Amino acid sequence: MKIMIAYPPLQGEGTPLLGQNRQFQWFHNPTFLYPVVPASAATLLKHAGHEVLWSDGLAERWSFDQFMAHVLEVRPQLVAMETKSPVVKQHWGIIARLKAELPETRLVLMGDHVTAFPEESLRASPVDFVITGGYFDFQLKGLVEALQGRAALPSGVWHRRQGEIESSGGFEQDYDLDSLPLIDRDLTKWFNYGEKFYKRAPFIRTMVGRDCAKNACTFCSWTTLFPKFRSRSPKSLLDEIEMLVSRYGVREVFDDTGTFPAGGWLRTFCEGLIERGLHRQILFDLNFRFDLLTERNAELMKRAGFRLMKIGLESANQATLDRLKKGITVEQIWEGCRIAKAAGLDLHLTTMVGYPWETRQDAKRTLALARQLMAEGYAEMLQATVVMPYPGTPLFRDAVANGWLRIGPTEYERLDMREPVFVTPDMTPDEVMAMCRGLYRGFLDVRFLARKLSKVRTVDDVRYLLRGVRPVVGHLLDFKGLRARAAA
Numbered sequence: 001m002k003i004m005i006a007y008p009p010l011q012g013e014g015t016p017l018l019g020q021n022r023q024f025q026w027f028h029n030p031t032f033l034y035p036v037v038p039a040s041a042a043t044l045l046k047h048a049g050h051e052v053l054w055s056d057g058l059a060e061r062w063s064f065d066q067f068m069a070h071v072l073e074v075r076p077q078l079v080a081m082e083t084k085s086p087v088v089k090q091h092w093g094i095i096a097r098l099k100a101e102l103p104e105t106r107l108v109l110m111g112d113h114v115t116a117f118p119e120e121s122l123r124a125s126p127v128d129f130v131i132t133g134g135y136f137d138f139q140l141k142g143l144v145e146a147l148q149g150r151a152a153l154p155s156g157v158w159h160r161r162q163g164e165i166e167s168s169g170g171f172e173q174d175y176d177l178d179s180l181p182l183i184d185r186d187l188t189k190w191f192n193y194g195e196k197f198y199k200r201a202p203f204i205r206t207m208v209g210r211d212c213a214k215n216a217c218t219f220c221s222w223t224t225l226f227p228k229f230r231s232r233s234p235k236s237l238l239d240e241i242e243m244l245v246s247r248y249g250v251r252e253v254f255d256d257t258g259t260f261p262a263g264g265w266l267r268t269f270c271e272g273l274i275e276r277g278l279h280r281q282i283l284f285d286l287n288f289r290f291d292l293l294t295e296r297n298a299e300l301m302k303r304a305g306f307r308l309m310k311i312g313l314e315s316a317n318q319a320t321l322d323r324l325k326k327g328i329t330v331e332q333i334w335e336g337c338r339i340a341k342a343a344g345l346d347l348h349l350t351t352m353v354g355y356p357w358e359t360r361q362d363a364k365r366t367l368a369l370a371r372q373l374m375a376e377g378y379a380e381m382l383q384a385t386v387v388m389p390y391p392g393t394p395l396f397r398d399a400v401a402n403g404w405l406r407i408g409p410t411e412y413e414r415l416d417m418r419e420p421v422f423v424t425p426d427m428t429p430d431e432v433m434a435m436c437r438g439l440y441r442g443f444l445d446v447r448f449l450a451r452k453l454s455k456v457r458t459v460d461d462v463r464y465l466l467r468g469v470r471p472v473v474g475h476l477l478d479f480k481g482l483r484a485r486a487a488a
Helices: 035-048 064-074 085-101 111-118 120-126 137-145 232-247 265-275 294-304 317-323 330-343 361-376 394-402 429-444 446-454 460-469 470-480
Strands: 001-005 051-056 078-080 106-110 129-131 157-162 164-167 203-206 252-253 283-288 306-315 346-353 381-386
Touching: 001 035, 001 064, 001 203, 035 078, 035 137, 064 085, 078 085, 078 137, 085 111, 085 120, 106 470, 111 120, 111 232, 120 129, 120 157, 120 164, 164 306, 203 460, 232 252, 232 265, 265 294, 294 306, 294 330, 306 330, 306 361, 330 346, 330 361, 346 361, 346 429, 361 381, 361 429, 381 429
Parallel strands: 001 051, 001 078, 078 106, 106 129, 203 252, 252 283, 283 306, 306 346, 346 381
Antiparallel strands: 129 157, 157 164
16 A cells, blocks of 8 residues: 655744644744654554655645645555644645545544544544554554455544444553564655754654653643553664664664653663663763652763753742642752763753743742753753643643633644743733743853853864754744734
């Protein structure tokens, strides 16, 4: 079967962060994150003998007309698209256009929004199948086998039968991730993707786990996809990194598991990097948690070639951390930063503003903590976002139930971080956006800049520093002001 994994071009103010992103945002500075699970789906289907087309119109920077011309030229039998809440309505329109042009082509939607509301897309568009859950690499293969009459529909698939919407049941979570073939990076055009925080090129993404062992944060859209944490073995990831180094000369790897496995798994992986000599060939980056960052872990990770850890700070207010079910304390944030700095590990901190229960003083407290951590050398990078309640999350359910929203609950397109969507106790929407800009202005602190310059040792360091300038300017533009309708 001829199968297309597609990301159609979308209409918006900047580049849409859609694939491999737990939050959605339009970026002024173009950024394309390598979508690991769709790439795994493409690889698995190819290994099963299908003709697979990787058609990422976003990363290719196609116009919509170019995308449509491409689809009409190759005429796939099945097109699968990942979607998220802020662009799902655009995808419904695209599906209607594709179905009108290619009525025999089967169309599939997958992702966190349709996992939360699977029937909605079947009622709002002529989509043929909705895949729920985050294992759509396995599920797409199973769906194709069902269409060929070789198997029953896999679990977690919604579709129509004789005009009625029905489901094949709840999605399965016990797939053997080690059974997946290593992702075909050539098929999925890995060279089209990249991001600002890497220090060495070539840089590439992996994802050994799905998705977070804690899996409790009330705001995270991917908790709908992966209610239970699953991981590949340490050997599987080591083999993948070894292949990436030998075949593509990769020098830095970021593993985008929501929280990288800890405990004995982490120790085995670090020891494997050292035993195979990979710690001398690559820098390794990951998502982690403050409560998992012990001195023993940090020292071993540093020896094994780890460089950057992306960790959620989210707020400097303990009451907010508790309401988000982060499972950490403000004291653990400070202690984790101290441990990382002592071990020589860089931290990329994520923060959010615009909570419906936080006051201006609460937000200023987060701003002050983030700036202090940057100025004193505890944080290498900072990511600031406006709180968004994505459908399917506890935060969305609470927002609807408590009347926290400034927008209608189905105005999904406004969950795109170009405006606050919560009513806050004593801040206007413009003030919330200004708080985000204030967080990024921490990069302009004299002490932070002096420290960055003092660490320049190699050409890679110079390139890394210069590469970081454009994103900072871009983020200041991302939060420059509200769209016109927000001020109405």
